[in-house]
Amino acid sequence: MxxxxxxxxxxxxxxxxxxxxxxxxxxxxxxxxxxxxxxxxxxxxxxxxxxxxxxxxxxxxxxxxxxxxxxxxxxxxxxxxxxxxxxxxxxxxxxxxxxxxxxxxAEDDEIHDEEGIVEEEIERKHGLTLGRQLIYLFIILLIGGIYFLFFTETNGQLLFEKLLGTGQKIEEVGPSQVDLIGLRQRLINNLIIGNIRVIEGTAINQSTLPMTRIKVKGEITDAYTVVLGVRESYCGNILTNDELVTMTEEQIQRELSNPLGSDVSNDRIEPQGQIPFMIVFTREPPVVVKAFVTPVGAERLLP
Structure with missing residues (x-):
């Protein structure tokens, strides 16, 4: 009615x-x-x-x-x-x-209300669309994170070992795991540049992992420990007496700068493995009294 x-x-x-x-x-x-x-x-x-x-x-x-x-x-x-x-x-x-x-x-009121309802439904659809996008993105990231952490064998194992504290600690490999033995020095008269100081010795890998590119540094000082010269050489590069007598200064330093070693391989030194080294000082002042050698480089050999 x-x-x-x-x-x-x-x-x-x-x-x-x-x-x-x-x-x-x-x-x-x-x-x-x-x-x-x-x-x-x-x-x-x-x-x-x-x-x-x-x-x-x-x-x-x-x-x-x-x-x-x-x-x-x-x-x-x-x-x-x-x-x-x-x-x-x-x-x-x-x-x-x-x-x-x-x-x-009345008809005018119905038309006005219908327009308001349509606008409200459109706004609601836009809001739901944005909300759904955020929800879908969160679900994708969550699934990816779970798969990466728990379903990849290596990452999952490392994660649990880190959380439980049962994982094996990764040993750091560096110069501190290198010992130097058999140090000796001598003077040789080079035909081109005059007297040169030659320091020789052996480096030992004291870590439990293989090493590569072991490097040593030599320093010469006066009586007051003032540094007069510094030279660095990669292990595994050894010059003969004939080469030390006849080579130029540039040739000597180039031969001693080969990272992989020219005479003995410096690419892989096993634990407790040994490798010889040589350091050459040229044009040194006459007041040199002491010489020091220290390891300055060593890298872990990746499997």
């Missing part, structure tokens, strides 16, 4: 089964106007009865009956109290709430 507010003209959809007696009072949800809604069923029955009586009694009786009926109806219709509206308002719902009964909006 469609009813219309007598004040603002708003139309509403109301369940006529809720109307008892001659009618009920309703309140417009828009302008709060209170108006009376007649019971269509009783109104039709009363109209039929009045027509029948009028036909039997004639014109005068009909007028008298109609007047009495109007007066009776006026007496029967009472203005409702506040409690009545509370019950009615529970049953009358705005059509925006998608109920079967309730107020029905």
């Amino acid at each position: 469609i009813v219309q507010c007598t004040n603002c003209g708003t139309k509403f959809n109301f369940d006529e089964a809720m109307i008892e007696g001659d009618g009920v009072w309703g309140r417009c949800s828009r302008c709060q106007n209170v108006f009376f809604m007649k019971n269509p069923v009783k109104e039709e029955a009363t109209s039929s009865l009045d027509e029948k009586k009028a036909a039997e009694a004639g014109p005068s009786a009909t007028g008298s009956a109609m007047t009495k009926d109007v007066e009776d109806k006026h007496l029967d219709v009472k203005k409702p109290g506040p409690d009545f509206f509370k019950e009615i308002e529970k049953d009358i719902e705005d059509i925006d709430k998608d109920k079967a009964t309730g107020f029905e909006k």
